[in-house]
Amino acid sequence: MTVESFLKTMKKNKVIFLLDMDAFFASCHMAEDPSLKNKNLVVASPNRRAIVTTASYNARKFGIRAGTPVFKAQEMCKDLYIAYSNFSLYIKYSEQVFDIIYNNFTKDFEVASIDECYIDMTKVWRKYGTVRSAAQALIDMIYEQTGLTCSIGISTNKFLAKMCVDFNKPKGISILLEKDIEEKLWPLSVKEMYMIGPATEKKLNENNILTIKDLALSNLNTIIDLLGKRGLTLWYWANGKGSDQVSREASEFKSIGNELTLNFTTTNYEEIEEIIYEISLKISNRAKQRYLQGTTISIVVKYLDENSNEMYNDKQRKKHIVKQESIQDATNDPEIIYAIAKQCFYELWTGQPILLLGVRLSNLTNEIEKSKQLSIDEIDLSEGIDYNKVNQIIYNLNLKFGKDKIFTGDKLIKYMDKNIVQSKFLKNDDVHISNEQIIDKWKK
Structure with a gap:
């Protein structure tokens, strides 16, 4: 493509960048600790069944990819270095990248995930002479200020920009216009x-x-x-068409959810809670990766028709119920998602065999765009306690050892409530005890 033909196309269309950070999670660890840069680094959760969430480009040379089980990755690469997931670290670098765009290039960008955003450069690129020069200036500034590399896809709409960003990674710039889709797409x-x-x-x-x-x-x-x-x-x-509207208020996600259909039916509350916990972890991870928080948590349950005495079949899998609860402060904390989803489950479940369980986080907001005024009881006056680190430690320990091994005082009442609800099924006890009564009992 000649410069003249590109300029002619751009006169009647928008210029949309899709910025995608290269091996973002792994790169954050290496930026934080430069001694890791030449290691075969992967990022994974600290548990026995962990899978690789991000592989550095060094590790990818061994065939390791996202989704590879950690034990398999260790077989593929004998000197593999495993960095444990650290979302507070990723969020820190993500904010730095978005601040660079906001303060130096344009305010017209749309966060797609923690490591990806669409940028409307229509009114900006001419300052740099060419569209490619503008993209290179952005890549260079991000690297100089953060130590992270990124790639940029360029087109006249968001879809084509998204599709071409992988054409030339890492540290690449790719252009895909509608007239080129037959050849390239x-x-x-x-x-x-x-x-x-x-x-x-x-x-x-x-x-x-x-x-x-x-x-x-x-x-x-x-x-x-x-x-x-x-x-x-x-x-x-x-066919090469797509939206060119970039909005800082927009999100591609109305809700984040996961469902698990069981190969068996179960009424075992420990198995059920374990499933709810695992799904809550997945939702939390997805929300954090996209820098999203939600104020509504839902539980989705499918179970057999309790009036049927026959072996179940597809027609009998018709009981599908949803229970949700809204909270005041948006969250992506796995423990909060789990606690509320579990509470909703016990409020609607009456003992039927479970076929499917799902958890959903909705009414989402973007943490990057959200500003919040702290209330007095949220201000840390201890000067020595970093509660983000405390929450990260609790999250990692529960991820490693299982649910409810460690929790903070504010979850104690919900934990006791759970035990009382369970006793209803374990002992056929219909007694309901208020939170005040529970507190009185514990004081004694």
């Missing part, structure tokens, strides 16, 4: 397309849609029949 497998996961890929492949070109040239009604309303969006994207 269409030959890719559909699984390479943003927002197409394994289930959608399978559906498309079963209908002989193997590449993005196949999707783009398919009959739109066929795609909608296959995938519902989402099919319209994917078909639209495959």
